[in-house]
Amino acid sequence: MREKGSRVLRTQEDWNEWQANSLGAAILMPQSEVDRAMWFINSRKPLTCYGWRFYDSDQVKIDTFCGVFGVSRSAAAIRLEQLGYLNRKKDYEYRDPLEVWP
Numbered sequence: 886m887r888e889k890g891s892r893v894l895r896t897q898e899d900w901n902e903w904q905a906n907s908l909g910a911a912i913l914m915p916q917s918e919v920d921r922a923m924w925f926i927n928s929r930k931p932l933t934c935y936g937w938r939f940y941d942s943d944q945v946k947i948d949t950f951c952g953v954f955g956v957s958r959s960a961a962a963i964r965l966e967q968l969g970y971l972n973r974k975k976d977y978e979y980r981d982p983l984e985v986w987p
Contacts, residue, residue: 914954922953923970926945931969934962943983 887935893899923929932943937959951961965971 890981895902895966897908906963910956910960910967913956914961914964918954918969919964919968920948923965926950929970931972932965933972935974935979937962938976938979940979971974 892964894903926946926949932946934947936945939958947958947961950965951958955959956964958978962971966973
């Protein structure tokens with residue numbers, strides 16, 4: 886059993902699908918273009934994702950990125966994580982700045 890990112894690859898079909906997705910992401914979102922886009926969108930700083938959710942200004946930034954490349958949020962998140970532009974955290978780590986209760 887191989888593990889890539891947060892996905893466990895149990896079968897040969899899973900492995901083949903992961904490879905196809907990685908190749909597709911590299912073709913649709915080449916590193917040089919991602920670097921350029923992230924410079925404009927967030928000064929090359931990583932976005933933060935809690936589980937698969939983006940909050941606050943990062944939500945607007947990921948939507949902008951998706952619009953530039955014409956990809957889904959999940960495809961964008963996977964590619965950004967591969968290139969070091971995504972900090973993935975657990976859902977429970979998110980702290981809403983407007984939350985009144987500690």
